[in-house]
Amino acid sequence: MNFVVPDFYPAAAEIFVAVMALVIMLASTFARSVARNLAYLLTQATLIVAAFITIFTMEGEVVHTFSNLFISDLLGDVLKLMIYFSTAIALLYGRGYLADRKIDKPEYYLLALLMTLGMMVMVTANHMLPMYIGLEMMSLALYTMVAFDRDSARSTEAAMKYFVLGALASGLLLYGMSMVYGATGTLEFSGVAQALYNQTANQTVLMFGLVFLVAGICFKLGVVPFHMWVPDVYQGAPTAVTLVIATAPKLAAFAMAVRLLIWALFDIAEEWQMMLMLVAAASIVLGNLAAIAQQNIKRMLAYSGISHMGFMLLGLLAGVVEGDRHFALNAYSSAMFYAISYVIMSLASFGMLILLSRAGFEAENIDDFKGLNKRSSWYALMMLFVMFSMAGVPFFIGFFAKLSVLQAVVAAGYFWLAVLAVVMSVIGAFYYLRVVKVMYFDDPIDASPIHAAPEVRVMLSANGLAIAALGLAPQALMSLCAFALLRSL
């Protein structure tokens, strides 16, 4: 048997992160006295260096390696950059929060890095097995991070829920993959696509497989009817961890959806579009309605996240209309733009929660934002940006995100879906407005000054301003999404 040395170059970033994870593990074992700071700084450095590696190894064309298990393309590179970026910011925001609660152990950063690695593998998988391995790597790290505050019953419960349901979803996904394998004889995305194109696949088995795959994807995105874990986990997890869950993994799940559904199963797009349509409509309705009733802002943001993911799916389901693939690029890039916009907004919203929390005090009720304008008009303004952006009001990035997915839906001719989405976003606007209301119209119940590390202040301000700036000039990010998809398809 002859052994071919694969081309490691396209996977340099993944390899680097894996090595650094081990380095951090060893370093924090041997240098116990400075372990916390060391692990944090090394993790941030790893993410930054990984970003540079990704930029320098960017090929501009599609490259396969490791016997076609691995794909390097512009889509993957852009998503990976976004993942580093959002993980780094999430860790930066969360550091003080964890320190206040004495859970900033070096293992936390190690897990975060392993989670990042899992997501990177998901993004660059060209085969269902690495996709699955990446997913599990990410999920296992996240389960542990949710339970990181091990003395908190709520966190442990949330972690348990997350783990059990997550394992179930992984099982569904794996089962779906095995059926697709049964139908097409391959697990490699291009091979599956080829088999579908040649119409050699067994349709019945394929459809069953598709249903399980979509169920698995929907679980990871956290959309109805696979959303049960989202509010409980968001609420139960320490806010710093919620911040992590609500951001980068959404991008990884988006990548998973794109790779599985578009790369592999594009020929049966109209089948999965039907499923996504129901899922998206249900998510937008349920997410927005349930969010209204919440007093806990983490729970509210969880439901709002469900509806946002529903909106993102609107882009994915508008690609193929009656066999016409003309709209596909436009629709998928709008979904990608939506996902990235959501991550940026989500970072800022949970970042604000962390900003308001301090040792011995968890900011997690909407009432904790009362009178923020009187306590700090600057951060009230930033939160105002976030809330109006999430509600889809211009001049914020959320408006253009909604505009682009609605444009895709209208172009595909699904007017009822567009009207439903719009009516629901008016209902959704209510709970975002309520946060603005408590910040601006009510008197503070807690007059303690806001204290946070300078880098958190700077980053959070930059994050809020980015929401406004990208709303004034969305073109660059939009065309980046379109270009990345175009060059990767």
Add this chain to the structure above:
Amino acid sequence: MTDIPLLSLAIWVPIIGGLLVLATGSDRNAPLARMLALAVAVAGFVVTIPLYTGFDVGTSAMQFVELQSWVPRFNINYHLGVDGISVLFVLLNAFITIIVVAAGWQVIQNKVAQYMAAFLIMSGLMNGIFSALDAVLFYVFFEASLIPLYLIIGIWGGANRVYAAIKFFLYTLFGSLLMLIALLYLFMQSGGSFSILDWHQLPLPIEPQILIFLAFLVAFGVKVPMWPVHTWLPDAHVEAPTGGSVVLAAIALKLGAYGFLRFSLPIVPDAANELAPLVITLSLIAVVYIGFVALVQADMKKLVAYSSISHMGFVTLGFFMFNKLGVEGALVQMISHGFVSGAMFLCIGVLYDRLHSRQIADYGGVVHTMPKFAAFFMLFTMANSGLPATSGFVGEFMVVLGAVQYNFWIGFVAATTLILGAAYSLWMYKRVVFGKVANRHVAELEDINGREFAFLAVLAVCVLAMGLYPFPFTEVMHASVNELLRHVAVSKL
């Protein structure tokens, strides 16, 4: 024509100025914030003056056009321009902003910088609405202008301000999001253009036209506001601080009416013709029924709010007569209403600042303690009821004439507003100003100070000038209105 981007200045001077005012921070710097806000408001008005002096009344084409690509991905452009219909509103808006800043000078002691900044930013955004020629740009300004007003009502409003602010926001958001779908449909139909001027030429079958018209009707009808989606307005007016009410009545209500002229009539003319009876019916209900509702109000602000709805019913009525008198009359009515309703709310604000009550029953005999004020208040009340020689008369008379041309009975019903308007305005005036001094508080009232005198006098001059010599206003709009009517008469099927 000059190369100076006047419209951009009209939009961005107040917005950037507003941000500067916001940067003055806490209330320790309140005097600075006030002065800066006034300077910005005046500068914002000054840059709009060349729009009028340099305006070519002979053409219906867009003037002072600026065109730059904004989001090429969706072919969205930063496309500005004004014609005879919109230019006056830009001026009116910039002018009212100065008055609003002056009106909030002493009353607002809490978060002064934020208050002033909100008004300045809103003023810039509204100039953007009136001068946008790209549908997304229009929409962006249209929605963004909700944010400052939401905050103004919610932060500096009255007791029930939160309810009013949220109701205001959600009503308007609902309407405008339906419009967004119509805009996206038009974008698709026109082969990827958001240019409003392109859409004016776009042929459309009747069914989509009707749906688009209805979407626009909801969006603009809520904003105007038309019966039966008017209920947010009395709440918003009553709870808003004086400045908020002035801007709401003088400018924000005009946005909806302006939308009819810029979108509904030229883009879907066949549907407009088809559904004109619907709009006319709704307008007449607003004119008559809301007139009666105004009559029974015990709260002065509510009364003026209902009177605004009734007057705006007149405006939509005028538009859907599809004749020159009707449309021009409606436009004159819009400008006049901008001055008059603004002045009415300022007058009520003057009283409210002293007595902290808006109830008619708490007043009586104000003329004995505030004679100067009573004189101004009388002029504006007369204008509100459409007395000849005031601006209120010109527009109402033109619309009634236009309505009679269209159909005698519609004109007849519309003309009842002259009676109703006189009834509710003058009756309120009588109860508040005349009679014996009602109570100790009224006896202690102080007459208006120099600042209040100044802004009421300026508005009084405007109201009288427009009533006696409306030509400078109508002259500007002739060419554009003719073009619009010509356009509406041509079927797009």
